Amino acid sequence: MEFSEWYSEILEKAEIYDVRYPIKGCGVYLPYGFKIRRYAFEIIRKLLDETGHDETLFPMLIPEDLLAKEGEHIKGFEDEVYWVTHGGKTPLDVKLALRPTSETPIYHMMKLWVKVHTDLPIKLYQIVNTFRYETKHTRPLIRLREIMTFKEAHTAHATKEEAEEQVKEAIEVYKKFFDALGIPYLISKRPEWDKFPGAEYTMAFDTIFPDGRTMQIGTVHNLGQNFAKTFEIIFETPDGGKDYAYQTCYGISDRVIASIIAIHGDEKGLSLPPIVAPIQVVIVPLIFKGKEEIVMNKAKEIYNLLKDKFRVHLDDRDIRPGRKFNDWELKGVPLRIEIGPKDIENGKITLFRRDIEEKFQIGDNEELIDEMEKTLNTINENMKNRAWEKFDAFIKIVEFNESKIDEIKNILSEERGVILIPYVESIYNEELEDKVEASVLGITEYKGDKYIAIARTY
Amino acid sequence: MEFSEWYSEILEKAEIYDVRYPIKGCGVYLPYGFKIRRYAFEIIRKLLDETGHDETLFPMLIPEDLLAKEGEHIKGFEDEVYWVTHGGKTPLDVKLALRPTSETPIYHMMKLWVKVHTDLPIKLYQIVNTFRYETKHTRPLIRLREIMTFKEAHTAHATKEEAEEQVKEAIEVYKKFFDALGIPYLISKRPEWDKFPGAEYTMAFDTIFPDGRTMQIGTVHNLGQNFAKTFEIIFETPDGGKDYAYQTCYGISDRVIASIIAIHGDEKGLSLPPIVAPIQVVIVPLIFKGKEEIVMNKAKEIYNLLKDKFRVHLDDRDIRPGRKFNDWELKGVPLRIEIGPKDIENGKITLFRRDIEEKFQIGDNEELIDEMEKTLNTINENMKNRAWEKFDAFIKIVEFNESKIDEIKNILSEERGVILIPYVESIYNEELEDKVEASVLGITEYKGDKYIAIARTY
Numbered sequence: 070m071e072f073s074e075w076y077s078e079i080l081e082k083a084e085i086y087d088v089r090y091p092i093k094g095c096g097v098y099l100p101y102g103f104k105i106r107r108y109a110f111e112i113i114r115k116l117l118d119e120t121g122h123d124e125t126l127f128p129m130l131i132p133e134d135l136l137a138k139e140g141e142h143i144k145g146f147e148d149e150v151y152w153v154t155h156g157g158k159t160p161l162d163v164k165l166a167l168r169p170t171s172e173t174p175i176y177h178m179m180k181l182w183v184k185v186h187t188d189l190p191i192k193l194y195q196i197v198n199t200f201r202y203e204t205k206h207t208r209p210l211i212r213l214r215e216i217m218t219f220k221e222a223h224t225a226h227a228t229k230e231e232a233e234e235q236v237k238e239a240i241e242v243y244k245k246f247f248d249a250l251g252i253p254y255l256i257s258k259r260p261e262w263d264k265f266p267g268a269e270y271t272m273a274f275d276t277i278f279p280d281g282r283t284m285q286i287g288t289v290h291n292l293g294q295n296f297a298k299t300f301e302i303i304f305e306t307p308d309g310g311k312d313y314a315y316q317t318c319y320g321i322s323d324r325v326i327a328s329i330i331a332i333h334g335d336e337k338g339l340s341l342p343p344i345v346a347p348i349q350v351v352i353v354p355l356i357f358k359g360k361e362e363i364v365m366n367k368a369k370e371i372y373n374l375l376k377d378k379f380r381v382h383l384d385d386r387d388i389r390p391g392r393k394f395n396d397w398e399l400k401g402v403p404l405r406i407e408i409g410p411k412d413i414e415n416g417k418i419t420l421f422r423r424d425i426e427e428k429f430q431i432g433d434n435e436e437l438i439d440e441m442e443k444t445l446n447t448i449n450e451n452m453k454n455r456a457w458e459k460f461d462a463f464i465k466i467v468e469f470n471e472s473k474i475d476e477i478k479n480i481l482s483e484e485r486g487v488i489l490i491p492y493v494e495s496i497y498n499e500e501l502e503d504k505v506e507a508s509v510l511g512i513t514e515y516k517g518d519k520y521i522a523i524a525r526t527y
Numbered sequence: 528m529e530f531s532e533w534y535s536e537i538l539e540k541a542e543i544y545d546v547r548y549p550i551k552g553c554g555v556y557l558p559y560g561f562k563i564r565r566y567a568f569e570i571i572r573k574l575l576d577e578t579g580h581d582e583t584l585f586p587m588l589i590p591e592d593l594l595a596k597e598g599e600h601i602k603g604f605e606d607e608v609y610w611v612t613h614g615g616k617t618p619l620d621v622k623l624a625l626r627p628t629s630e631t632p633i634y635h636m637m638k639l640w641v642k643v644h645t646d647l648p649i650k651l652y653q654i655v656n657t658f659r660y661e662t663k664h665t666r667p668l669i670r671l672r673e674i675m676t677f678k679e680a681h682t683a684h685a686t687k688e689e690a691e692e693q694v695k696e697a698i699e700v701y702k703k704f705f706d707a708l709g710i711p712y713l714i715s716k717r718p719e720w721d722k723f724p725g726a727e728y729t730m731a732f733d734t735i736f737p738d739g740r741t742m743q744i745g746t747v748h749n750l751g752q753n754f755a756k757t758f759e760i761i762f763e764t765p766d767g768g769k770d771y772a773y774q775t776c777y778g779i780s781d782r783v784i785a786s787i788i789a790i791h792g793d794e795k796g797l798s799l800p801p802i803v804a805p806i807q808v809v810i811v812p813l814i815f816k817g818k819e820e821i822v823m824n825k826a827k828e829i830y831n832l833l834k835d836k837f838r839v840h841l842d843d844r845d846i847r848p849g850r851k852f853n854d855w856e857l858k859g860v861p862l863r864i865e866i867g868p869k870d871i872e873n874g875k876i877t878l879f880r881r882d883i884e885e886k887f888q889i890g891d892n893e894e895l896i897d898e899m900e901k902t903l904n905t906i907n908e909n910m911k912n913r914a915w916e917k918f919d920a921f922i923k924i925v926e927f928n929e930s931k932i933d934e935i936k937n938i939l940s941e942e943r944g945v946i947l948i949p950y951v952e953s954i955y956n957e958e959l960e961d962k963v964e965a966s967v968l969g970i971t972e973y974k975g976d977k978y979i980a981i982a983r984t985y
Contacts, residue, residue: 092590096586099583126564128555129658130672
């Protein structure tokens with residue numbers, strides 16, 4: 070089955086996201102999908118809190134004059150901004166934009182908060198909805214008109230060096246985040262022609278989807294003093310002078326949820342890393358005639374034993390176990406416990422790992438909780454490693470010269486993935502994109518060497 | 528100081544919410560305020576999860592024809608809806624509303640999900656931003672154009688009785704929520720002329736602010752089959768017939784944050800119930816010359832002892848302790864630990880309770896954590912009781928007859944609060960509002976008797 074078809078089907082069948090809302094590019098996070106989102110964003114929230122970021126909430130509406138203040142920035146967004154023009158039947162004096170991103174509202178406020186170098190650094194983030202009037206083909210959780218989940222962080226610093234350090238910290242935070250989710254990534258410095266509108270430079274995380282196309286899943290921007298100059302974020306330096314703040318910003322969106330689904334899933338459906346699985350362990354009692362009570366009692370006993378430690382569900386529906394197995398495999402539950410009369414007699418419990426689709430037995434004793442915990446950690450780890458193996462297999466190093474262009478185009482249209490060209494300054498320009506009929510992701514380091522990364526992107 | 532002045536000042540000084548955003552009725556949740564919001568909404572989230580509600584996320588934009596589908600509902604909102612008319616420079620084919628509330632998007636989807644009685648009940652909630660083009664005077668966190676935090680729940684049931692039970696469950700959930708926050712409330716059945724547009728009836732929670740005016744802080748609506756008929760939420764009954772779903776919905780907004788501030792605060796500033804305090808315990812070392820190290824070491828030792836169990840902050844700023852005391856009292860930190868050389872010698876620790884403004888000593892020993900936990904619980908409990916005492920003092924029972932109208936008007940314009948009139952059917956109508964120059968909250972039970980509740984409202 071083709072990936073995009075598989076992806077649409079899984080969103081529906083696993084009850085992640087319902088696309089049937091009557092606005093293109095807008096949909097509904099269903100309960101199961103919402104829980105994946107909740108657990109995923111709890112991880113990034115914790116990482117940001119631990120590194121001294123403060124969570125905040127800024128207005129969703131931006132007055133036209135505020136949004137238009139930074140010239141390059143507005144140019145990057147103006148064709149994609151939704152405009153509110155009326156309140157009730159009254160035309161508004163000033164048009165209001167639905168935030169496409171929050172630099173302008175946040176930096177307008179930062180000006181009020183920053184007076185002297187001791188007010189810095191400021192490290193804020195918020196998790197909000199943002200809007201783009203996409204004219205391209207939309208895709209659920211990948212290219213939306215309402216991005217339902219946008220984690221954006223914004224920082225201001227007293228020196229260029231500190232802002233530089235902040236970019237590094239943000240990259241470390243995102244690495245930890247994607248590692249926790251088992252999502253592999255390539256980090257590139259985006260080319261000049263593809264950086265964030267208004268930034269000095271942009272560092273980006275790309276992963277590779279099963280169809281070989283790359284997906285941008287996170288970006289970190291060094292804004293230099295560009296926005297600070299426009300928004301007059303001025304502070305008194307230790308020696309009594311004045312300077313503009315040095316800023317960075319970085320974001321993660323619903324695409325991370327799309328990536329969890331796409332990277333780990335298989336022909337049987339979702340396969341969720343335990344860290345974000347709404348149900349980590351499902352208990353399926355194997356009912357045999359005459360043994361109903363003994364089996365159900367054991368199932369409940371195990372459920373009660375595990376329920377405070379794991380996200381566990383006891384499936385006591387009156388349907389065949391085989392159907393239950395399929396349901397929970399489709400929904401990606403990482404670990405299944407089967408409880409039948411024979412196992413009970415032998416003091417054993419049968420486990421099934423979704424990631425490797427293998428059964429094994431453990432003793433039904435006081436070490437059960439530890440065993441489960443170990444197994445769930447192993448699954449997280451194994452899923453990550455397997456994802457990186459697939460990812461690395463998608464990466465090909467090709468020396469660039471004119472005679473290689475057909476080979477490169479061939480790879481990019483057949484197997485796709487990422488092609489790494491050993492870095493040569495003279496070829497690093499926008500024309501390269503036309504030549505190879507693909508996008509330049511930017512400059513990247515791979516196993517210690519410097520490359521130009523090229524790919525077909527989402 | 529007048530309440531509204533106190534309120535504005537405290538939002539600014541305690542760094543809760545910044546009103547200086549350039550759109551009327553829109554502002555910024557600052558880090559400290561955001562944390563109060565986070566802890567408060569964690570409580571309601573837990574209560575809803577425990578009672579079988581599923582968290583979801585629906586689109587913010589609503590097509591005009593969808594919003595207009597339910598006649599009464601749209602009439603209730605049409606003057607207050609913000610309209611998106613353009614995407615980039617392109618006029619949209621269909622105007623899009625910023626959700627004022629989400630009945631229409633949610634019930635449109637419910638129609639797709641409900642086929643047969645076993646699909647019911649559905650109990651959903653979401654915590655989102657909503658919008659009202661308020662023409663009235665706006666007030667931070669009380670009357671906003673962007674309601675930054677709206678927890679809305681929506682349910683559908685197979686029978687009228689189940690919907691009735693759901694209303695009761697919602698009321699119980701809200702009682703527990705407000706009890707946890709120490710916010711007193713009167714529950715009224717709103718009069719016909721003031722119910723939610725499209726509902727059968729509305730149950731409302733009102734609290735009383737220090738200025739004696741009431742504040743609606745939560746509502747629970749029984750929607751009957753009104754919306755189900757409009758949105759065609761039809762299911763097959765157990766006997767093979769067809770019926771429309773019976774629905775309820777209920778909401779809580781940023782007003783709960785305003786209430787925490789207003790109800791518990793005093794002339795020294797905020798006073799936060801430990802359950803939502805961003806900092807539950809602040810440690811202030813009392814530095815004396817020559818004893819710096821011994822005091823700081825002890826302070827750090829206590830900090831390390833407490834930090835995994837409580838939200839604790841060690842204030843090691845190089846300023847006088849008196850200023851630190853003021854800062855943290857202003858910010859409403861419920862418990863302060865003072866550590867000085869004398870206490871260290873005596874094996875004691877001095878605590879200060881923000882709620883009663885009293886100091887006391889406890890032994891610096893292994894029972895410290897238990898003592899702290901007990902004290903924080905006592906503070907929660909005491910703050911709740913004190914708030915209820917103030918609340919009850921605001922409630923006056925007055926028998927109604929024409930000769931009493933001046934007395935009632937007097938009370939309502941001087942002391943304000945709530946006047947309870949023993950229920951008489953013949954006077955229960957909209958004209959009563961004109962007579963007493965106040966709002967009819969509705970019919971309420973107070974200490975076992977039935978009353979008409981009247982008040983000046985926010």
